[in-house]
Amino acid sequence: MVGLIGELVEIGPTVHAHDSNQQIRQIFETNIKCSGIVVVENDVPIGLVTRTQFYQKLGSLYGYNLYIGRSIELLMNKNILVVDYTTSIIEVSRMAMKRNEEELYDYVIITKYGLYAGVVSISRLLMKFAELQSQIARYLNPLTFLPGNLLIEEQLKEVVSKEKFSALYIDLDYFKTYNDLYGFAKGDQVIKNTAFLLQDSIREAGGFLGHIGGDDFLAILYHHDYHECCAKIIHEFDRMLPSIYSGKHLLQKFVYAEDRLGVKQRIPLLSISIAVVTNQDRTYSDAEEIVLYATATKKKCKLMIGSCYVDSVCNL
Incomplete structure (x- = not known):
């Protein structure tokens, strides 16, 4: 390219x-x-x-x-x-x-x-x-310069036939609230900082990292040893919080903001959720099925408090 x-x-x-x-x-x-x-x-x-x-x-x-x-x-x-x-x-x-x-x-x-x-x-x-530059724009996310959706889709199609893989669907919890409260510039910086720490962890694990868009990322590991990688991502992300929040918000561990219904309430600080899909116990027919399971697993992950990772849901 x-x-x-x-x-x-x-x-x-x-x-x-x-x-x-x-x-x-x-x-x-x-x-x-x-x-x-x-x-x-x-x-x-x-x-x-x-x-x-x-x-x-x-x-x-x-x-x-x-x-x-x-x-x-x-x-x-x-x-x-x-x-x-x-x-x-x-x-x-x-x-x-x-x-x-x-x-x-x-x-x-x-x-x-x-x-x-x-x-x-x-x-x-x-x-x-x-x-x-035009070609690169088609393949890379313009904010993080990580592989974008076209390359992510190619990787998912290839990984279906691999003997071992773990797909990590990663996104930030309460990012919209942070963006609204601190502004788009700081919101973009959070996404870039997140991309940097993800790159370090995924590279160390020998995997692929792509940026779907917004605060959503997808990583692929070519093995089933994802626990250490996920734990490191969570540790590094939580360490980042003091650099992106005011002292007041860090101390109280929440912010006051409107929810989706316009009601002002306590909203937790940013956390990171990782939905994990592997072929350790089952096979997948195509990339779309991997995405389906990852999306369902992410919903389960979102119900938990704080940064976390959750294995794939098997009973859709």
Whole structure:
């Protein structure tokens, strides 16, 4: 999904540092689409001369007489962006946009095994970057950058046939109340913090983690040893509460807020619920059946007070 800069490379003209500016002018005049020429030494890029820069120098007072018969070394820009062809397009885009303003639209120079391989124009780079961003948006949750629903669905379809798996449907209790009370910015930060701690726990357990949306996540472990993982998630989440609540709310262990009927009452602090579905005692025909059991188990989990995890419901 994430492309490499080598996929965009185009062969551009090169010269040597001792070549004259007269040769440079001839290249630009015979190739009107060429906006830059790479200067190489033993096939290693050492500089760049752009069309704009070149003609600005020649057009300055006495510039033509001063430069035309001399070597390009006097005019070339040595501050060039050179990347290996295996570098990701996204990373190169970041590097290119961090350059000085006067170099912002210069070619990116590509090497392969340390030798000149070609160039990539900024317009071509940014067009590909925008295309990749669009593709990434289809697959990753924009808030946490975790795999989104398309990738989650693919993982669930694959895991049905696995010898062992544990699917963890994870969500936050009373999140709407927190969001209403503390605001969307802090609510989003809670979701991101939750994603970070889930990533640590699921990665340690050798599993997959996806973000369904809102405060809902789904993890897949490729074994049945989910107890330690769930216990760690709960421990780390409860440790996070002092950083997201005021001292008053922490002390009283609840907040006053309206329930779904508009009645103001005591609402518990955030907790985390984990509904666990495994194929330890039964098999599942497809991904939809796993989701069905996970959803039913989550309802059971929601009835419990505080952070918890619950095994799958078998009597739907």
